Amino acid sequence: MSVPRWRSLLFVPAHVPRFVETAHKRGADGVILDLEDSVPQDQKGEARRQLPESVAKVRRKGASVLVRVNHGLRALAADLDAAVIAGVDALVLPKTDSAEWVSEIANAVSDLEQERNLVQGRIRFLAQIETPGALQRLAVIASAHPRMVAMALGPEDFSAAVGGAPEFDLLLTPSLSVLFAARSAGLLPLGFVGSIGEFSDIEKLRQAATHARRLGFAGALAIHPTQVAIFNEAFSPSAQELEWAHRVVAAEDDATTRGLSAFSLDGKMVDPPVVRRAREILALTSNN
Numbered sequence: 001m002s003v004p005r006w007r008s009l010l011f012v013p014a015h016v017p018r019f020v021e022t023a024h025k026r027g028a029d030g031v032i033l034d035l036e037d038s039v040p041q042d043q044k045g046e047a048r049r050q051l052p053e054s055v056a057k058v059r060r061k062g063a064s065v066l067v068r069v070n071h072g073l074r075a076l077a078a079d080l081d082a083a084v085i086a087g088v089d090a091l092v093l094p095k096t097d098s099a100e101w102v103s104e105i106a107n108a109v110s111d112l113e114q115e116r117n118l119v120q121g122r123i124r125f126l127a128q129i130e131t132p133g134a135l136q137r138l139a140v141i142a143s144a145h146p147r148m149v150a151m152a153l154g155p156e157d158f159s160a161a162v163g164g165a166p167e168f169d170l171l172l173t174p175s176l177s178v179l180f181a182a183r184s185a186g187l188l189p190l191g192f193v194g195s196i197g198e199f200s201d202i203e204k205l206r207q208a209a210t211h212a213r214r215l216g217f218a219g220a221l222a223i224h225p226t227q228v229a230i231f232n233e234a235f236s237p238s239a240q241e242l243e244w245a246h247r248v249v250a251a252e253d254d255a256t257t258r259g260l261s262a263f264s265l266d267g268k269m270v271d272p273p274v275v276r277r278a279r280e281i282l283a284l285t286s287n288n
Contacts, residue, residue, distance in 0.1 A: 001124070003149060003188055004064055004089075005284070006030050007219040008231035009126075011068070013038040014047040014054055023058045026225045027232060030064035035079050036071075036094055044075065048082035055087040066126060068092035080105070084112035088123055090149060095157070096127035097134040099144035106145040124149035126190070129178050130157035138177055142185035150188035152221055153178045155195055166195040179216050188218045196223055202230065209234035237281045248278035 010028035012019045014035050023031045033054055039047050051067070059065045065087055069079035071094050083091060091109070096102060102125060113120050125147045134141065142151060153175050159166040175193045182189035192212035194205075205227060209220060213235050220231045237245070248265060252275045255263040262271040 001121070001149075003186070004030070005219075006064065006150065006188060006190065007235035008222050008228045009064075009066065009190070009219065010222045010225065010228055011038065012058065014051065014067075015039045015043040017050075020050075020054045020057055024060040024063060026228050028063055028222065028228045029219065029232070030066055030089070031058040032066040032068050032092055032221070033058065034068045035075075035083070036068045044070075044078075048078060051082045052085055052087075055085065059087060064089045066090040066092050068094060071095045076105070077108075080108055080112060084109055084116065084118070084123060086118060090124040090126055092126045092128060094128045094154065095130045095134075096141060097131050098137055099140040102127065102141060102144035102148065106147050109147070121147065123147065126150040126152065128152055128154045128157075129174070130154035131161050132158070132174075135174055135177055138181035139184065142181045142187055148185070148187055150190050151178050151182040152190040155191070156197060166197075168193055176215070183216060189216060190219050190221060191217055192220050196221060202226070206230050206234060237284055241281055242285065245278035245281040248275060249282065252278075 006029045008028045009030040009032050010023065010026055011032045011034050012023045014020065014033040020033070033051065035044060035047055055065050067079070067083040067088055069083060069091055070076050091105070093102065093105060106125070109123055110120065112118075113123070125145070126149060127141060129135065129138065129141075129151060130153075142148060153171070155166045155171050158174060159170055162170070164170045171193050175191060178191065179189040192208045194208045209231055212220065217235070219235045222228050222231060248270060251263060251265050251270065255261070262269060264270065
């Protein structure tokens with residue numbers, strides 16, 4: 001299956017009808033209907049019962065639909081029973097800390113798909129890395145199952161787990177570790193180096209997202225609608241990048257006809273890795 005283009009994934013509490021009703025208007029590449037932290041314990045049951053209707057509402061403009069499930073076994077079982085339905089593209093797995101955990105959930109999802117005559121393997125997994133122990137097992141988590149499609153660090157939970165604050169110095173190393181593991185396994189690395197809760201300082205958020213893309217991240221999770229447009233822009237190629245990429249590819253085509261695998265452009269050496277980067281930039285525009 002192809003890797004989706006998720007520049008922005010917007011969290012929406014699944015128990016709040018007015019948020020669900022307007023989610024499709026926010027412009028996010030995907031909407032995460034949350035059954036976990038944002039839903040009070042006594043309202044999780046109703047959020048699950050409303051899930052089929054909520055899924056239909058949030059996908060009205062073609063956005064991907066994800067559902068974040070709970071980590072605890074009893075709640076997770078109820079979440080999977082509610083979420084493995086037509087129209088759901090992926091599950092967000094919080095506090096993922098082992099490949100075995102991913103495999104257990106994958107087996108349960110496969111059973112439900114089979115029982116419900118759903119397409120086998122269609123529902124993918126986005127794993128949230130939120131504990132220091134999980135950092136030691138990133139490679140095996142990333143390759144735990146074919147359903148795996150993306151990974152993201154949960155900055156607030158991770159910081160709390162190590163007894164720190166979600167600041168740049170603490171989050172840089174784990175963020176890069178998730179990035180490297182995801183890219184190595186062919187998954188989407190999502191996130192930026194900072195607190196996901198900071199949405200009032202628009203310029204600071206824009207800088208963090210722009211920096212994240214330069215590091216190699218493909219998109220980010222948003223907890224507020226104001227973050228969506230910022231992420232969509234930051235994780236898309238600029239006009240200058242597109243112009244450069246077109247020139248590199250054109251120059252590469254010319255060099256190939258002359259039997260060259262490396263050539264000079266604007267006083268800089270261009271070799272196959274640079275050409276690959278240019279083609280990746282152009283590919284992003286075709287996937288919007």
